Amino acid sequence: MTVNAVVFDLDETLAVTTRDRGTLIEEATAVAGGDPIEYTTYQDTHHEAVTSETRAPIFEAVIDDETVDPDAVADTYREAVNDALVPVDGASDLLAHLTNGAGYRVGVLTDGPVRAQRSKLDVLGWDDYLDASVVTGALKTRKPDPIAFEAILEEMSVRPSEAVYVGDKPEVDVAGAKDAGLAAVQVLYPGGPELHPRADAAVDRDKLRTDLLDVLAGL
Numbered sequence: 777m778t779v780n781a782v783v784f785d786l787d788e789t790l791a792v793t794t795r796d797r798g799t800l801i802e803e804a805t806a807v808a809g810g811d812p813i814e815y816t817t818y819q820d821t822h823h824e825a826v827t828s829e830t831r832a833p834i835f836e837a838v839i840d841d842e843t844v845d846p847d848a849v850a851d852t853y854r855e856a857v858n859d860a861l862v863p864v865d866g867a868s869d870l871l872a873h874l875t876n877g878a879g880y881r882v883g884v885l886t887d888g889p890v891r892a893q894r895s896k897l898d899v900l901g902w903d904d905y906l907d908a909s910v911v912t913g914a915l916k917t918r919k920p921d922p923i924a925f926e927a928i929l930e931e932m933s934v935r936p937s938e939a940v941y942v943g944d945k946p947e948v949d950v951a952g953a954k955d956a957g958l959a960a961v962q963v964l965y966p967g968g969p970e971l972h973p974r975a976d977a978a979v980d981r982d983k984l985r986t987d988l989l990d991v992l993a994g995l
Contacts, residue, residue, distance in 0.1 A: 779959065779995050781907075781934040782874055783925075785943030786886035786893065789963045789981070790867045791900060793860040800860065804853035805835075810844035828913050830854075830889045854892050858899045866985025871905035878989065884909040885928040885941070887918045887948070908932045919945075920952025929958075940995060942988070944981075946972035959995050961988070 784790050793800070798815030805813050813835075821837050831853065835846040874880045884906060886893045893911040897903075908931035912918040915927055929939060936957030943949025944963040950972040953960040962971055965981040977991045 779880070779938065779940050779992055781881040781883065781929075781932055781939040782992065783883045783885050783928055783932070783939055783941045783958070785941070785945070785949050785963075786884055786896065787888075788944045788965070788968070789864075789942060789949075790871075790884070791861055791863050791896065793857060794862055795856075795860040797857070800856040801853055804849050804856055805839070805844070807852045808844050808848040810839055810841050810849065813838055828889060828916060830891050850889075850892075854895060857892070858895055861896055861899055863900055864981055864984060868900075868902065868905075870985045870988060871902055873989070875905045875907075880992075881907045881932050881934060883907055883928050883932050885912070885919070885924060886910075887912045887924075889913045919948045920955060922952075922956040925953060925956035925958060940976070940992065942979075944968055946970065946975075950975045961991055 801815055801818055802812040805811065817838050818834065821834050831850040832846040835849045839846060871882060875882050882905060888911060890911050890913040897909060908928060910928040910931060912924050915924060917923050929936060940959040940961055941949060941953035942961045942963060946962065946969050950960040950962050951974055954974050959976045960974065962975040962978045963981050963984065964971065964978050971978050976995060979987045979991055
């Protein structure tokens with residue numbers, strides 16, 4: 777295959793938070809006057825819900841106290857995540873090189889509410905490196921639904937056979953991309969998911985900048 781386009785997952789692939797997400801949620805809930813929320817409970821609800829504009833519906837589902845405003849928790853949590861958000865080592869240089877040096881079309885396909893994910897991209901400041909970005913909250917679906925992958929490919933004007941998806945989640949990113957006709961490279965890191973057998977290749981996250989280009993050349 778000839779790879780002309782590279783599409784990335786965002787969270788835990790290109791960017792991470794310097795503080796524990798569970799702590800950030802506890803603090804955001806406390807600011808709004810509520811009791812702490814278990815991060816696993818939040819995650820389970822997030823995975824089950826098809827998000828749209830904000831995280832408020834997720835918090836509404838997990839907060840029992842009617843005096844706590846889910847919108848306020850969502851706003852506070854979004855700001856806390858953005859304050860703690862950093863690109864993985866070499867990610868900015870990698871995106872710049874893929875776009876300006878290696879001549880790939882580059883995109884981001886990320887799950888989550890529109891406001892939360894768009895604000896992350898704003899904080900990271902990668903507009904000049906991306907040909908397109910799609911947040912699944914705007915689609916009312918999410919990965920691994922082929923519709924999500926089709927949406928970013930349409931934005932980038934490339935065919936599935938020309939694109940590779942780079943992400944960390946085995947079923948969501950790797951299997952989802954493969955089912956949509958893309959090649960898939962899984963990003964690995966300590967404590968992260970195990971390698972999916974359908975992955976075309978894998979790369980350690982701390983070597984993403986140095987190793988991904990060789991992986992792409994070998995596909």
